[in-house]
Amino acid sequence: xxxxxxxxxxxxxxxxxxxxxxxxxxxxxxxxxxxxxxxxxxxxxxxxxxxxxxxxxxxxxxxxxxxxxxxxxxxxxxxxxxxxxxxxxxxxxxxxxxxxxxxxxxxxxxxxxxxxxxxxxxxxxxxxxxxxxxxxxxxxxxxxxxxxxxxxxxxxxxxxxxxxxxxxxxxxxxxxxxxxxxxxxxxxxxxxxxxxxxxxxxxxxxxxxxxxxxxxxxxxxxxxxxxxxxxxxxxxxxxxxxxxxxxxxxxxxxxxxxxxxxxxxxxxxxxxxxxxxxxxxxxxxxxxxxxxxxxxxxxxxxxxxxxxxxxxxxxxxxxxxxxxxxxxxxxxxxxxxxxxxxxxxxxxxxxxxxxxxxxxx
Amino acid sequence: xxxxxxxxxxxxxxxxxxxxxxxxxxxxxxxxxxxxxxxxxxxxxxxxxxxxxxxxxxxxxxxxxxxxxxxxxxxxxxxxxxxxxxxxxxxxxxxxxxxxxxxxxxxxxxxxxxxxxxxxxxxxxxxxxxxxxxxxxxxxxxxxxxxxxxxxxxxxxxxxxxxxxxxxxxxxxxxxxxxxxxxxxxxxxxxxxxxxxxxxxxxxxxxxxxxxxxxxxxxxxxxxxxxxxxxxxxxxxxxxxxxxxxxxxxxxxxxxxxxxxxxxxxxxxxxxxxxxxxxxxxxxxxxxxxxxxxxxxxxxxxxxxxxxxxxxxxxxxxxxxxxxxxxxxxxxxxxxxxxxxxxxxxxxxxxxxxxxxxxxx
Numbered sequence: 261x262x263x264x265x266x267x268x269x270x271x272x273x274x275x276x277x278x279x280x281x282x283x284x285x286x287x288x289x290x291x292x293x294x295x296x297x298x299x300x301x302x303x304x305x306x307x308x309x310x311x312x313x314x315x316x317x318x319x320x321x322x323x324x325x326x327x328x329x330x331x332x333x334x335x336x337x338x339x340x341x342x343x344x345x346x347x348x349x350x351x352x353x354x355x356x357x358x359x360x361x362x363x364x365x366x367x368x369x370x371x372x373x374x375x376x377x378x379x380x381x382x383x384x385x386x387x388x389x390x391x392x393x394x395x396x397x398x399x400x401x402x403x404x405x406x407x408x409x410x411x412x413x414x415x416x417x418x419x420x421x422x423x424x425x426x427x428x429x430x431x432x433x434x435x436x437x438x439x440x441x442x443x444x445x446x447x448x449x450x451x452x453x454x455x456x457x458x459x460x461x462x463x464x465x466x467x468x469x470x471x472x473x474x475x476x477x478x479x480x481x482x483x484x485x486x487x488x489x490x491x492x493x494x495x496x497x498x499x500x501x502x503x504x505x506x507x508x509x510x511x512x513x514x515x516x517x518x519x520x521x522x523x524x525x526x527x528x529x530x531x532x533x534x535x536x537x538x539x540x541x542x543x544x545x546x547x548x549x550x551x552x553x554x555x556x557x558x559x560x561x562x563x564x565x566x567x568x569x570x571x572x573x574x575x576x577x578x579x580x581x582x583x584x585x586x587x588x589x590x591x592x593x594x595x596x597x598x599x600x601x602x603x604x605x606x607x608x609x610x611x612x613x614x615x616x617x618x619x620x621x
Numbered sequence: 622x623x624x625x626x627x628x629x630x631x632x633x634x635x636x637x638x639x640x641x642x643x644x645x646x647x648x649x650x651x652x653x654x655x656x657x658x659x660x661x662x663x664x665x666x667x668x669x670x671x672x673x674x675x676x677x678x679x680x681x682x683x684x685x686x687x688x689x690x691x692x693x694x695x696x697x698x699x700x701x702x703x704x705x706x707x708x709x710x711x712x713x714x715x716x717x718x719x720x721x722x723x724x725x726x727x728x729x730x731x732x733x734x735x736x737x738x739x740x741x742x743x744x745x746x747x748x749x750x751x752x753x754x755x756x757x758x759x760x761x762x763x764x765x766x767x768x769x770x771x772x773x774x775x776x777x778x779x780x781x782x783x784x785x786x787x788x789x790x791x792x793x794x795x796x797x798x799x800x801x802x803x804x805x806x807x808x809x810x811x812x813x814x815x816x817x818x819x820x821x822x823x824x825x826x827x828x829x830x831x832x833x834x835x836x837x838x839x840x841x842x843x844x845x846x847x848x849x850x851x852x853x854x855x856x857x858x859x860x861x862x863x864x865x866x867x868x869x870x871x872x873x874x875x876x877x878x879x880x881x882x883x884x885x886x887x888x889x890x891x892x893x894x895x896x897x898x899x900x901x902x903x904x905x906x907x908x909x910x911x912x913x914x915x916x917x918x919x920x921x922x923x924x925x926x927x928x929x930x931x932x933x934x935x936x937x938x939x940x941x942x943x944x945x946x947x948x949x950x951x952x953x954x955x956x957x958x959x960x961x962x963x964x965x966x967x968x969x970x971x972x973x974x975x976x977x978x979x980x981x982x
Binding site: 334335337339340342368369374409410413415417418425427434436438439442464467468469491492493497498499502505506508509511512515517518519524540542543545546551554555561565566567568571573574575576577 | 786804903924930
């Protein structure tokens with residue numbers, strides 16, 4: 261814990277927004293990027309928090325992200341739309357598309373949007389939960405940079421392709437937010453830094469053979485071979501073909517329906533990431549209170565099942581993150597000092613006053 | 622291959638329908654049970670084929686399934702409905718609910734149905750594909766008997782809860798049809814019969830500890846402890862919490878939205894299984910031909926990626942089964958002799974003329 265300090269969300273939010281504005285983002289873009297990054301930090305998902313800020317800045321510099329660019333509706337029906345993100349800021353595009361999705365759902369009970377030509381949008385769960393705050397079942401999914409090999413392939417043509425689905429429950433939210441790969445790329449990088457062997461079933465080398473050496477996979481990825489395995493691991497013995505199917509499903513919902521680029525084709529010049537959003541009103545299935553009660557009861561019963569030897573708790577999805585968020589709001593976000601340093605450097609570079617970080621502990 | 626013969630689908634269909642009718646099913650119920658069972662056999666999914674016929678007969682005898690019973694719409698909105706299956710025949714209830722779903726989708730672009738108080742409905746993929754035959758994205762999912770432990774639990778409160786999602790492509794169908802557990806129960810039974818050790822990561826014992834002994838898990842299940850692990854295996858190291866999340870998602874869509882029983886509560890007296898169906902018109906996202914072309918292109922490119930060492934082919938989901946189906950239609954269904962014997966016994970028991978099985982080879 262000595263390498264972390266407790267920081268107030270507002271400070272991180274303000275700095276992030278300033279950095280994005282200094283890099284050409286308009287106010288709305290800067291605000292939503294800051295919000296989504298800080299939400300990740302609040303929940304303890306630091307890989308997708310303000311530590312990403314530098315990458316966004318770099319992506320603007322290299323032309324992958326075009327700031328101050330509005331997405332355009334290219335097709336619209338009664339309860340669905342397709343957006344062309346025009347290479348703009350992922351969080352802003354996603355936020356507009358989810359708002360549109362919610363409009364459809366308010367009018368029709370259900371709404372969907374598929375988006376092409378966008379950029380990294382942060383944590384998938386943020387957008388699903390935004391629907392659920394309004395009482396809807398929320399869906400948010402995105403393709404990503406190509407990192408994952410299909411079952412029996414050695415070429416990383418798929419992304420880690422997260423799927424987020426959330427349900428409104430009494431007093432809480434069920435939020436499943438899962439990469440469709442066994443692990444995210446960040447996990448390989450951590451093992452690489454520690455020179456640690458990966459367990460069997462995480463990744464393959466340039467020939468598609470299992471490897472325990474993270475360096476081998478990370479190197480192979482540079483020449484667009486090898487990669488991370490889908491959820492379920494290698495072959496079909498542990499259901500790897502299922503993870504592969506979920507990942508391909510994400511490509512179809514995002515790039516397929518929006519007529520955009522699938523993961524293999526992303527980041528060749530521009531980002532060209534694709535998203536998909538959904539909102540479903542539980543009240544199309546019955547009295548809202550009764551349906552919510554039914555959903556809540558099931559989750560409550562499942563987490564009350566008999567614990568395995570040595571386990572102290574069975575969680576529902578989103579529970580850990582919601583607890584962490586509460587804690588972070590009360591006591592400050594537990595940010596590691598390396599990220600704090602990175603943020604200070606960004607402030608200096610863009611001539612923003614360094615925040616007076618207070619350790620809230 | 623000596624323990625199998627090639628049998629024409631029509632013979633299996635006719636016999637299955639006759640057996641169901643002799644057991645109190647009306648014509649429509651008998652026809653759809655026969656169709657769904659034979660479809661499974663045609664695709665080589667023998668665990669869900671006519672070998673199941675005896676179990677349905679037993680379930681009728683014990684009052685789990687109530688033949689000659691129509692489901693009832695208990696709630697309906699513009700594009701969704703909830704059915705009470707009234708303990709009737711699963712395939713008939715599911716078929717009616719999917720037809721309703723398609724009606725909604727024809728009128729609104731999207732349709733959903735959630736169903737409670739039904740029974741085993743056969744292969745999930747059958748209903749999704751029925752939507753896709755009509756040009757829609759199809760969704761079909763069901764809870765099941767309780768067999769799967771949540772992450773960190775030792776109590777099998779979840780089902781193997783399959784999810785099927787299908788997309789219409791040019792000249793083919795993408796059909797992901799996957800249990801959300803690592804393996805189905807049948808796999809444990811096969812290993813048990815062969816006195817073979819299971820690989821790590823399939824199942825746990827009555828205390829929730831990993832076991833390689835299928836007998837241990839199958840015995841524990843009799844006292845409602847232990848069970849199969851969710852897709853991703855034990856704990857979180859390989860994403861077991863993701864499979865757990867998908868399984869819980871299925872409970873919410875099926876039992877949650879329909880206000881029915883979740884897997885733990887099924888088969889205590891009646892079946893009380895719950896389903897969920899969806900249909901989405903791809904044309905709500907753009908010109909139908911263009912969208913279909915976009916979906917097809919992605920699948921074609923992914924299966925054309927570089928093959929891993931020693932692999933001869935990368936499949937899309939549903940491809941193996943579609944090929945097998947073609948083969949079975951041309952040359953007959955490759956049924957094992959034990960199932961043939963079982964069918965003969967059923968014919969005798971219910972005083973139906975035994976089919977003159979012809980080996981079509």
